[in-house]
Amino acid sequence: MIAKTPQPPYYSVIFTSVRTALEPTEYGQMAQKMEEIAKLQPGYLGIESARNDLGITVSYWDSEEAIRNWKAQLEHRLAQKMGKERWYQSYKVRVARVERDYDFGVKS
Structure with missing residues (x-):
């Protein structure tokens, strides 16, 4: 899902990773927990994440x-x-x- 962000300016943290094969279940649980905790933090605006061989999460x-x-x-x-x-x-x-963002087909 595409995060609904306010009008710029705002900030992004781009986390790009290559995973090991260790503990996939535990990793998934921790990732979910971190997303839930992040949402409670002051200043949080949203998150987007995708994973194949390369994982990218943008908060x-x-x-x-x-x-x-x-x-x-x-x-x-x-x-x-x-x-x-x-x-x-x-x-x-x-x-x-x-500084700028553009959207197409994103419903508010």
Whole structure:
């Protein structure tokens, strides 16, 4: 589902990853839990995710401060540690300010 975001500017965190084959069920449960917790964080705007051989998750935030707070959130920090140790072969995180967005066929 395409996230419904406000008019720019806002921020995105782009998390691109290549998974290991370890613990697919546990990974899925943790990913779901992180999404549920993220939705409760101040400044959270939405999320989009897709996975094949390469996984890409983009979360949207109203400020850089909200992103820093999410990165430091205790349960999220535990998930990050488990990801580094078990679930990711490699990953990259990018933070960007969204200046413009365009849509087609997105219903409000």
